[in-house]
């Protein structure tokens with residue numbers, strides 16, 4: 001009985017979120033996110049830029065939720081990157097999918113940490129909760145997409161989100 005109640009709640013939540021879905025240009029959302037971080041990038045002497053948009057890259061999502069995900073990922077990239085480093089963003093539409101990629105020249109991720117990145121409360125930071133990527137994966141999967149990290153220690157990290165095109 002309790003379990004049935006829980007799934008009803010989840011259905012209601014999913015419906016409410018879907019009613020907020022709209023066609024969003026992922027490239028514009030990423031540019032907005034980088035613009036919002038401009039002051040912080042300057043303060044840390046990080047060269048941050050979004051590659052020029054190619055084809056329109058519309059996705060059907062809750063704009064606030066995806067904006068929050070991108071913000072969280074860009075913050076991670078910024079925190080990992082030393083002054084003089086680079087954070088870049090790129091959006092590509094192909095084969096009915098939209099790929100949002102952020103790449104940093106930061107510290108990278110230890111191979112043994114990679115499988116735990118998206119686990120709740122996994123963090124290597126002294127004063128963090130470790131929920132940014134957990135939340136990001138939940139949100140992206142709700143939009144029918146995937147998120148993954150590619151990283152080389154000492155070289156940097158790419159976070160890649162793939163979403164169905166709208």
Ligand SMILES: Nc1ncnc2c1ncn2[C@@H]1O[C@H](COP(=O)(O)OP(=O)(O)OP(=O)(O)O)[C@@H](O)[C@H]1O
Pocket residue numbers: 072076077080104106107108109117122123124125128129130131132133134157
């Ligand atoms: N771009 C990145 N470069 C290096 N390590 C990263 C990067 N992104 C994530 N990580 C690693 O993954 C861990 C988990 O990230 P996540 O965003 O979930 O939590 P957090 O940033 O530690 O805390 P929170 O986001 O809750 O403030 C980080 O603590 C860090 O070790």
Ligand SMILES: [Mg+2]
Pocket residue numbers: 072075076131132133
């Ligand atoms: Mg984080």
